[in-house]
Amino acid sequence: MPKLKVYVDTSVLGAVYDTEDPSRVTVTKQLLIILKKRQEYMPFISNVVLEEIEEAPLNIRNDLKHMVDTFSLEIIYETEACVTLVEEYVKKKIIPRKYRDDARHIAVAVLHDVDVIITWNCRHMAQVEKKRMINAVNMMLGYRQIDIVTPLEVVGYG
Numbered sequence: 174m175p176k177l178k179v180y181v182d183t184s185v186l187g188a189v190y191d192t193e194d195p196s197r198v199t200v201t202k203q204l205l206i207i208l209k210k211r212q213e214y215m216p217f218i219s220n221v222v223l224e225e226i227e228e229a230p231l232n233i234r235n236d237l238k239h240m241v242d243t244f245s246l247e248i249i250y251e252t253e254a255c256v257t258l259v260e261e262y263v264k265k266k267i268i269p270r271k272y273r274d275d276a277r278h279i280a281v282a283v284l285h286d287v288d289v290i291i292t293w294n295c296r297h298m299a300q301v302e303k304k305r306m307i308n309a310v311n312m313m314l315g316y317r318q319i320d321i322v323t324p325l326e327v328v329g330y331g
Contacts, residue, residue, distance in 0.1 A: 176215045177289055180249075180282035181208070183225040184293040185324060186218075186240055190233055197293065204291065204324040209244050214327075218246045219281040221274055249287075255280040261314065267306045268297050279307060283316050290321045299323050 188201040208216040218241065226237045258280040262268045268276040275297040282290050292298045299321045308318040 176211070176213055178217060178285075178287045179208070179214045179327075180217050180219070180278070180285075180287045180290045181222070181246065182218075182278045182290060182292040182294065182298075183222045185291055186222070186226070186237055187229070187233070188293050188324070189240070190236070200324050200328055201293075203328045205240075205244060207328065208246075216244065216246050217249050217282075217285070217287060219248065219278065220250050221277045221281060223248065225274065249281055249285045251277065251281050252284060255284050258283065258310075258314065258316070261310050262307065265306065265310060267303060267310065272297050279319070279321070283311055283319050286317065288320065289327075290319060291324055291327055292321060293323060295323065 185201060185204065188197050189205075191197045191201075208214055223241075226234055226241070229237055255277065259268075259273060259276040262276040262279065263270050263273060268279075275294060278292070279290060279298065290298065297303060304321050307321070311318055
């Protein structure tokens with residue numbers, strides 16, 4: 174059985190440092206261990222994740238960079254087609270312009286034929302109605318559908 178291509182967004186990596194929800198930290202660490210084994214999944218991040226890491230406080234930024242290296246997360250990059258797809262998500266009011274980077278994560282994953290986006294972002298991404306609208310736009314433009322889940326669903330608690 175082929176491995177699923179999974180895109181790990183910044184909210185997942187940053188959740189390791191969540192001081193408000195210890196269970197989220199635990200689940201995130203379990204997810205990273207699963208991804209590191211590479212038995213079922215091929216994990217990816219994008220240049221968008223790297224840009225967001227650069228905006229983190231210095232101590233966390235260095236830890237996040239180390240995490241990316243340690244887990245050998247393959248980096249995929251935005252293309253011009255990604256920019257167009259992002260604008261569609263924003264134009265259709267699926268993702269607010271203020272949160273354009275959320276749309277960038279989705280578009281880069283879609284255009285690199287990733288199977289699943291893993292995110293803790295339930296406001297703009299891992300939410301039933303958002304996923305339906307995202308996939309409607311994807312299908313309208315000739316792209317495949319994508320699944321968007323939280324780490325809970327991957328580690329088996331979802």
